[in-house]
Amino acid sequence: MxxxxxxxxxxxxxxxxxxxxxxxxxxxxxxxRIPAVRARLHLSPSSLGLxxxxxxxxxxxxxxxxxxxIARVGSHRTSTAMAAALAAGLxxxxxxxxxxxxxxxxxxxxxxxxxxxxxxxxxxxxxxxxQELDRPVMSRFHxxxxxxxxxxxxxxxxxxxxxxSVTVHLALVAVGVTAAAAVVGRGFxxxxxxxxxxxxxxxxxxxxxxxxxxxxxxxxxxxxxxEGTANDWISVAAIDGYGTSAALGIVTYGLFLAAMTTGRWFxxxxxxxYGRVTLVRGIAAAGTMGVLVFVFxxxxxxxxxxxxxWGFGTSLGFPVGMSAAADEPQHAAARVxxxxxxxxxAFLGGPPLIGVLGDSLTVLxxxxxxxxxxxxxxxxxxxxxxxxxxxxxxxxRGAAGRPLPEP
Numbered sequence: 001m002x003x004x005x006x007x008x009x010x011x012x013x014x015x016x017x018x019x020x021x022x023x024x025x026x027x028x029x030x031x032x033r034i035p036a037v038r039a040r041l042h043l044s045p046s047s048l049g050l051x052x053x054x055x056x057x058x059x060x061x062x063x064x065x066x067x068x069x070i071a072r073v074g075s076h077r078t079s080t081a082m083a084a085a086l087a088a089g090l091x092x093x094x095x096x097x098x099x100x101x102x103x104x105x106x107x108x109x110x111x112x113x114x115x116x117x118x119x120x121x122x123x124x125x126x127x128x129x130x131q132e133l134d135r136p137v138m139s140r141f142h143x144x145x146x147x148x149x150x151x152x153x154x155x156x157x158x159x160x161x162x163x164x165s166v167t168v169h170l171a172l173v174a175v176g177v178t179a180a181a182a183v184v185g186r187g188f189x190x191x192x193x194x195x196x197x198x199x200x201x202x203x204x205x206x207x208x209x210x211x212x213x214x215x216x217x218x219x220x221x222x223x224x225x226x227e228g229t230a231n232d233w234i235s236v237a238a239i240d241g242y243g244t245s246a247a248l249g250i251v252t253y254g255l256f257l258a259a260m261t262t263g264r265w266f267x268x269x270x271x272x273x274y275g276r277v278t279l280v281r282g283i284a285a286a287g288t289m290g291v292l293v294f295v296f297x298x299x300x301x302x303x304x305x306x307x308x309x310w311g312f313g314t315s316l317g318f319p320v321g322m323s324a325a326a327d328e329p330q331h332a333a334a335r336v337x338x339x340x341x342x343x344x345x346a347f348l349g350g351p352p353l354i355g356v357l358g359d360s361l362t363v364l365x366x367x368x369x370x371x372x373x374x375x376x377x378x379x380x381x382x383x384x385x386x387x388x389x390x391x392x393x394x395x396x397r398g399a400a401g402r403p404l405p406e407p
Contacts, residue, residue: 008132009129009189011187012129012132012187012188012189013129013133014187015184015185015188016125016141017144018144018180019083019122019180019181020142021148021151022083022148022176022180023083023118023119023122023145024144024145024146024147024151025148025155026087026090026115026152026173026174026177027152028149028150028152028156029090029152029155029169029170029173030090030093030111030170031152031153031156031231031235031253032152032159033156033159033160033166034232034235035160035236035250036160036246037097037104038236040097040166041097041101045236046352046355046359047355049352049353049354049355049358050352050355051101051104051105051108052352052355053352054108055108055109055112055115056112056344056349057109057112058089058108058112058113058114058115058116059116059119060116060341060344061109062082062115062116062117063117063120063337063340063344064341066078066116066117066120066121066337067120067204067207067334067337067338069117070124070333070337071333074190075125075128075188075191075333076185076188076189076191077185078120078121079118079121079122079125079185080181080185081117082113082114082115082118082121083118083178083180083185084178085113085114085117086110086115086118086177087114087174087177087181088114088174089107089108089109089111089112089113089115090171090177091107091174092107092110093107093108093111093170094167094168094169094170094171095167095171097166097167098167116340116344119340120336120337122141123138123326123340124326124332124336125189125191126138126322127323127332127336128191128329129141130326131329132189135268136271136272139264139265139267139315139319139320140264140265140268141319142267142315143261143264143265145264146257146260146264149257149261150254150261152173153250153251153253153254154251155169156169156250157247157250157251160246160247160250191329204334204337204338206334207331208338210338213325213339214338215380216321216324216339216380216383217321217338217339217341217343218342218376218377219280219317219321219377219380219381219383219384220318220321220322220339220377221343221345221346221373221377222317222373222374222375223314223318223374223377224318225350225369225370225373226291226370226373227260227314227318229350229354229369229370230307230311230314230370231253232354233354233358233363233367234249234256234294234307234367235249235250235252237363237367238252238253238303240362240364241362241363241364242300242303242364244300252303252307255307255308255311256307256308256311258311259307259308259309260311260312262315263283263311263314263315264315264316270316271320275385276323276381277381277384277385279316280316280320280377280381280384281378281381283315284313284375284381286312286313287309287310287312287370287374288371288374289309289313290308290311290312291306291371292368293306293309294307294310295364295365295368310370317377318343320384321343322336322339322340324383324384324385325338327386327387328387354366354369
């Protein structure tokens with residue numbers, strides 16, 4: 001019996017959600033052990049920034065080529081392959097980090113390559129599911145990613161408190177990610193046919209010349225910087241800036257992720273009510289306030305409250321940017337690749353920037369750079385509105401990736 005389209009969409013929704021959760025769990029597992037890696041290798045803030053820079057380079061390399069790969073073999077196959085690359089990077093880090101930066105770096109490059117490629121492939125698959133369901137559900141998938149990061153951070157905190165080695169922890173995560181990717185990959189939609197039926201796709205080189213696509217990329221850049229900086233530095237900043245323990249620093253990171261997850265879970269209802277532009281400008285303001293409270297608070301409990309507001313304010317920027325890039329499905333692979341590439345520049349430049357600033361200002365004070373980037377995102381947020389060429393949904397409904405008209 002041939003599965004119905006509705007059944008295919010439900011299977012793909014579940015599979016895509018599990019992929020997002022798995023990716024988030026894997027990356028947060030690595031992020032939760034950054035303080036341990038720093039301590040083992042005796043790294044200064046600037047040196048740690050350069051080590052984290054290797055992860056970003058791997059991601060950027062993946063983003064340069066991944067759009068063409070997805071267009072050729074589909075996001076379903078690409079997602080499974082990139083998950084395997086991420087798992088391989090985790091294994092390398094698990095067994096090589098204690099040998100020094102030279103041995104660690106190739107594993108970090110592979111980790112970044114897998115994470116970056118998986119991110120684009122998952123978002124293209126999520127856009128295909130969103131179009132199939134005809135509902136703005138992208139932020140729910142990103143809520144799954146954030147839920148995975150919360151779980152990864154909490155498990156990382158527990159592993160740290162129990163003195164479980166980085167090797168054992170990350171090796172177990174790598175095995176779990178590989179198994180999950182192999183199972184859920186069978187439920188993905190084959191999005192190649194849908195894209196061809198929608199018309200000829202824009203070439204990747206042409207997408208790099210589209211004004212709206214580039215500005216959506218700048219919009220994502222600010223939010224990616226806010227999110228990525230928290231992933232890399234929030235636990236270190238809490239430990240160094242407020243004199244807390246490593247476990248409590250990781251818990252602060254986990255609370256940031258919990259707030260982000262909450263914002264993403266309730267995102268669809270908020271998008272339908274307020275529209276993309278109004279909503280993301282509002283949360284950018286909230287995120288900016290949260291960052292400033294976290295940085296300048298005289299007490300750790302108030303700083304933790306700032307981290308919560310920072311997480312909520314960062315929650316919807318990346319998924320809204322992905323939906324905006326994928327508004328027209330035949331162009332989704334190229335445009336999502338371009339927007340992701342620009343966004344990942346935050347991961348490329350963020351770690352060394354915070355590290356260098358941290359050497360002179362302290363890591364905690366260096367995080368004020370996040371507020372500046374969120375302000376730029378708010379200025380270009382109008383570009384996330386659906387383009388006129390994107391057909392509206394039936395009366396009373398929002399098209400996939402397109403909220404109801406801006407109020």
